[in-house]
Amino acid sequence: MESxxxxxxxxxxxxxxxxxxxxxxxxxxxxxAGAPTGCTVVLFERACAYAAEAxxxxxxxxxxxxxxxxxxxxxxDAVLVTGGSAFGLDAGGGAMRWLEERGRGIAxxxxxxxxxxxxxxxxxxxxxxxAWPGVETGYAACEAAGTVVAEGRVGAGSGTAxxxxxxxxxxxxxGVGAAHVEIGTLVVGAIAVVNAFGNVHDPGTGRCVAGxxxxxxxxxxxxxxxxxxxxxxxxxxxxATTVGVVVTNGRLKPxxxxxxxxxxxxxxxxxxxxxxxxxxxxxxxxxxxxxxxxDSHQVGIAARLALSRAIVRxxxxxxxxGAEPPVLxxx
Numbered sequence: 001m002e003s004x005x006x007x008x009x010x011x012x013x014x015x016x017x018x019x020x021x022x023x024x025x026x027x028x029x030x031x032x033a034g035a036p037t038g039c040t041v042v043l044f045e046r047a048c049a050y051a052a053e054a055x056x057x058x059x060x061x062x063x064x065x066x067x068x069x070x071x072x073x074x075x076x077d078a079v080l081v082t083g084g085s086a087f088g089l090d091a092g093g094g095a096m097r098w099l100e101e102r103g104r105g106i107a108x109x110x111x112x113x114x115x116x117x118x119x120x121x122x123x124x125x126x127x128x129x130x131a132w133p134g135v136e137t138g139y140a141a142c143e144a145a146g147t148v149v150a151e152g153r154v155g156a157g158s159g160t161a162x163x164x165x166x167x168x169x170x171x172x173x174x175g176v177g178a179a180h181v182e183i184g185t186l187v188v189g190a191i192a193v194v195n196a197f198g199n200v201h202d203p204g205t206g207r208c209v210a211g212x213x214x215x216x217x218x219x220x221x222x223x224x225x226x227x228x229x230x231x232x233x234x235x236x237x238x239x240a241t242t243v244g245v246v247v248t249n250g251r252l253k254p255x256x257x258x259x260x261x262x263x264x265x266x267x268x269x270x271x272x273x274x275x276x277x278x279x280x281x282x283x284x285x286x287x288x289x290x291x292x293x294x295d296s297h298q299v300g301i302a303a304r305l306a307l308s309r310a311i312v313r314x315x316x317x318x319x320x321x322g323a324e325p326p327v328l329x330x331x
Contacts, residue, residue: 005225014306028040030138044287050074057276080316141298165199177192177315190245192313196205239279242272246264252288263303
């Protein structure tokens with residue numbers, strides 16, 4: 001794979017930066033006034049088969065039925081990623097309300113109950129005490145959903161950071177990134193909300209592009225710090241999570257979405273070192289939002305490429321243009 005700002009052709013497939021509405025979804029961001037936090041919603045035109053793969057040790061979620069074996073709900077109307085840690089999960093209710101007002105959801109008597117799997121990232125270290133996404137924030141994200149997707153420090157990526165091995169004071173900004181793969185009429189899109197404990201590397205060059213800043217200059221090697229025992233055998237805090245939301249216009253069953261999500265999750269170790277730790281809540285949600293003939297392995301590999309690209313774009317855009325490093329929240 002080439003560096004984050006370039007496109008690449010894979011024979012019949014093309015990897016592109018940015019979102020594509022052709023995958024079958026719209027994306028919206030919203031924020032919280034005066035605080036670096038917010039949420040990002042991926043809205044489907046209809047209820048879709050989906051699956052989730054949680055590989056981190058600190059995932060926090062709401063209504064993610066796909067994580068429960070043999071759950072009766074196998075579809076999603078939208079996926080929401082929110083800041084605010086567990087407090088921010090209330091934003092899922094705003095997305096539910098927006099969908100219910102439009103007649104979406106599973107019929108229960110005279111009511112409808114939308115399915116909005118919601119996953120949170122921990123951004124409290126750089127936020128404002130008492131300010132996190134709520135019902136209104138989730139509703140506003142749905143109102144803002146469209147086909148042009150802003151990247152960088154927006155939505156759920158507003159207060160995220162990467163490279164926390166030396167503490168949040170030496171971290172760099174995380175953010176939101178988007179990319180998609182086109183294979184003829186098949187499109188696989190990925191949104192990444194990057195809030196990793198580890199450093200982010202460009203998988204094409206192996207070069208660290210964002211992470212823990214070494215006080216002596218350059219980047220600290222996060223894995224080397226752990227290997228030397230400098231952390232005393234303990235990571236610092238449960239304050240990291242990278243979330244990938246993948247949508248395809250390919251037709252997959254829930255069990256096929258599961259296999260594709262597992263393949264997509266390989267983007268994490270391809271880009272983030274270390275990832276899937278006890279303090280990361282790394283999660284991939286993958287939805288089938290169309291009727292194009294597709295194979296789960298084809299979708300999964302394309303999703304891995306798109307999600308890798310989205311991860312590197314997120315930190316590249318968030319830290320570009322002379323961005324100042326994160327500043328810890330004052331107590």
